[in-house]
Amino acid sequence: MSIVWDERGGATVVRDGHPQSYVDPDDPLLLVFEYVQQFALVLESLRPDPAPLAVTHVGGAGMTLARWVHRMHPGSPQIVLEPDVPLTDLVRREIPLPRGHRIRVRPLTGQEGIAGLRDGSADVLVVDAYDDGRLPAELAGRRWARESARVLAPDGLLLVNAADSPGLRWVTRLGATLRTELPHVGQLVLREVAKGKRFGNVVLVASRAPLDDVTLTRAAARANFPTTWRPSAQLAAAERGVPPFEEVGEASPPPPDDGPLRLR
Numbered sequence: 001m002s003i004v005w006d007e008r009g010g011a012t013v014v015r016d017g018h019p020q021s022y023v024d025p026d027d028p029l030l031l032v033f034e035y036v037q038q039f040a041l042v043l044e045s046l047r048p049d050p051a052p053l054a055v056t057h058v059g060g061a062g063m064t065l066a067r068w069v070h071r072m073h074p075g076s077p078q079i080v081l082e083p084d085v086p087l088t089d090l091v092r093r094e095i096p097l098p099r100g101h102r103i104r105v106r107p108l109t110g111q112e113g114i115a116g117l118r119d120g121s122a123d124v125l126v127v128d129a130y131d132d133g134r135l136p137a138e139l140a141g142r143r144w145a146r147e148s149a150r151v152l153a154p155d156g157l158l159l160v161n162a163a164d165s166p167g168l169r170w171v172t173r174l175g176a177t178l179r180t181e182l183p184h185v186g187q188l189v190l191r192e193v194a195k196g197k198r199f200g201n202v203v204l205v206a207s208r209a210p211l212d213d214v215t216l217t218r219a220a221a222r223a224n225f226p227t228t229w230r231p232s233a234q235l236a237a238a239e240r241g242v243p244p245f246e247e248v249g250e251a252s253p254p255p256p257d258d259g260p261l262r263l264r
Helices: 034-046 064-072 085-094 110-115 142-151 169-179 213-221 232-238
Strands: 002-005 011-015 018-023 055-058 078-081 103-106 122-127 152-164 184-190 200-207 227-230
Touching: 002 085, 011 085, 018 064, 034 064, 034 152, 034 184, 034 200, 034 213, 055 064, 055 110, 064 078, 078 110, 110 142, 122 142, 142 152, 142 169, 152 169, 169 184, 169 200, 169 232, 184 213, 184 232, 213 227
Parallel strands: 055 078, 055 122, 078 103, 122 152
Antiparallel strands: 002 011, 011 018, 152 200, 184 200, 184 227
């Protein structure tokens, strides 16, 4: 693992040879990775009030989104489940968290950490945990979907950073799995990924309550990268006949080998 600094004063956290986070210590609102921008767009759209949010993050790395939430929703109590203690220590030392934060890092995996959370304790649950470039099987099955629904407040949001090959077959099964517990599941996705032109990230948004398709469509239109919002009804139609994962799911497809890390 390492932290790579660029000429702009930003830091990329690299683990297993894959960039995990980009952090600008002086500007927590600068979000470089597309999927982190999409996380932020969802929260800006569906939780525009700056009041504190109880947010649980599964996966920490540089804690980019936690820093963003701290700035946009001051006083938010946040839990980060990150089992890689040396990585957390490196980030704390090289990219310290902002003063006055309420971010608590627990050295636990997602499945270990979520078991200790109270029912309805999270306004937002964010899943962004990768092992060797793949979302683990334990975070894709029906057991995980049940636990996610349990810890969410009645109007809570589940945000998942998924990644898949062209065709998005794995993401489709993941959506069908989440829908067994949270009936409304939509996607923010880059248009070229949605069209099957390349491997890429997909942000799934799941909730017990209907999602605001109008607002999210407008949010996608103002994204820095060409992005589309795929409503729950559209995805439900695409999932017909697609079986959910079992209690423990399957890891996401391995990413293609893009060669050495190149920073923007």
